[in-house]
Amino acid sequence: MTRLLSILLILLGFGCLSPALADVTQVRIVGDGAPTRITIWTDVAETAEGLVTEGPGERKVVLLLAQNGYSAAGEGNGGVESWSLEPGRLEFALDRPMAVTRMLRLPPTGKERAYRVILDLDTISPARFTVAARRDTKKLARLETQFAEARADATRLAGAVSGARKPSGPRKHVIVIDAGHGGKDPGALAVTGGKERDITLKAALALRDLLEKSGKYEVRLTRDTDVYIEHEDRVTLARNWGAALFISLHADAAGSPSVSGASVYTISARGESRIDRESSKNDWKIAIEDGTPGQLNGLLEDLVKRETKTRSAEFAELLLPELAAAGPVLRNTHRNAGYYVLLAPDVPAVLVELGFVTNADDAKRLQSDKGRKAAVTAIASAIDTYFAQQDLRLAAN
Numbered sequence: 149m150t151r152l153l154s155i156l157l158i159l160l161g162f163g164c165l166s167p168a169l170a171d172v173t174q175v176r177i178v179g180d181g182a183p184t185r186i187t188i189w190t191d192v193a194e195t196a197e198g199l200v201t202e203g204p205g206e207r208k209v210v211l212l213l214a215q216n217g218y219s220a221a222g223e224g225n226g227g228v229e230s231w232s233l234e235p236g237r238l239e240f241a242l243d244r245p246m247a248v249t250r251m252l253r254l255p256p257t258g259k260e261r262a263y264r265v266i267l268d269l270d271t272i273s274p275a276r277f278t279v280a281a282r283r284d285t286k287k288l289a290r291l292e293t294q295f296a297e298a299r300a301d302a303t304r305l306a307g308a309v310s311g312a313r314k315p316s317g318p319r320k321h322v323i324v325i326d327a328g329h330g331g332k333d334p335g336a337l338a339v340t341g342g343k344e345r346d347i348t349l350k351a352a353l354a355l356r357d358l359l360e361k362s363g364k365y366e367v368r369l370t371r372d373t374d375v376y377i378e379h380e381d382r383v384t385l386a387r388n389w390g391a392a393l394f395i396s397l398h399a400d401a402a403g404s405p406s407v408s409g410a411s412v413y414t415i416s417a418r419g420e421s422r423i424d425r426e427s428s429k430n431d432w433k434i435a436i437e438d439g440t441p442g443q444l445n446g447l448l449e450d451l452v453k454r455e456t457k458t459r460s461a462e463f464a465e466l467l468l469p470e471l472a473a474a475g476p477v478l479r480n481t482h483r484n485a486g487y488y489v490l491l492a493p494d495v496p497a498v499l500v501e502l503g504f505v506t507n508a509d510d511a512k513r514l515q516s517d518k519g520r521k522a523a524v525t526a527i528a529s530a531i532d533t534y535f536a537q538q539d540l541r542l543a544a545n
């Protein structure tokens with residue numbers, strides 16, 4: 149069997165406004181090959197060019213980048229097997245012949261602060277690919293030189309502007325912690341006295357402190373005082389902050405005082421059916437849609453929503469054993485519900501019921517420093533595992 153080598157080269161240059169070298173902060177690949185969309189987030193405007201080349205031995209997609217550079221790698225999707233980032237170069241391994249059918253360079257918007265380069269790939273015949281590859285290979289050497297010169301210029305300029313530019317690593321993951329209820333909304337009332345809104349706030353603050361101490365994350369709270377925040381505003385805040393994970397903290401109530409234990413909720417099928425309506429109502433636009441024809445939007449939005457749901461469930465499954473090790477958990481602990489705060493179409497989200505305030509033991513546990521610490525340590529540990537797994541995916545090329 150003949151193995152097809154396909155190399156797609158994207159050469160990224162500079163916008164004229166910034167002398168700084170761009171860093172790629174995120175790479176996302178969604179789609180099924182017809183089409184597949186690659187989105188690259190960068191901190192500086194880029195000029196970019198998509199190229200394909202072909203040769204024996206391996207199948208690849210490559211992006212040449214004019215960026216400061218660090219190494220990272222990850223798995224692909226829809227015809228793209230994997231990607232790897234080296235200084236000045238982003239490579240994608242293709243498992244089929246594909247063409248770049250669209251290339252978009254998007255400036256930051258209100259919701260999306262990074263610059264984005266978007267590439268849509270479509271599966272084509274091997275014959276067509278060969279023709280495109282032959283054409284692009286000629287361009288390649290010329291562009292490579294051109295971009296290398298631009299990189300050198302940018303390095304000199306950056307050096308002149310700021311002395312020596314420190315190498316910057318990948319941006320920290322933003323974790324949004326949502327303390328349930330608050331202010332006029334006390335939430336459930338504890339049998340021991342006290343209110344859910346205070347239990348969730350103390351837990352949120354403790355979790356924030358723990359995560360910030362690790363230095364690994366950027367942590368945001370939807371509230372850090374006893375105020376009421378509308379549900380849609382909690383979601384909107386998380387999206388505007390670019391949340392990589394949204395964790396809503398609550399404490400449960402039951403008719404029977406014997407019911408106890410923590411539980412974790414992710415979006416239910418019924419809840420999912422509300423996502424589109426609430427998204428358009430609140431302008432929660434999935435960032436990748438900008439400038440794309442409507443027909444493609446729908447498909448890609450569905451893929452993002454599916455990915456978000458999968459990630460939410462992944463995090464929930466990592467969180468459960470941690471919670472179980474830290475204290476009692478409810479039966480069928482991973483549950484599904486249509487809670488409003490879980491409706492963001494593109495932010496993985498869970499709602500954690502830390503325990504039952506209608507159960508005396510749980511109520512005492514959640515209102516004690518020791519119990520609170522155990523709960524938030526369990527959550528922080530799951531967060532570490534979740535992002536470690538993601539970074540492992542990036543590294544396991």
Ligand SMILES: [Zn+2]
Pocket residue numbers: 328329335336344398399400
């Ligand atoms: Zn609640």
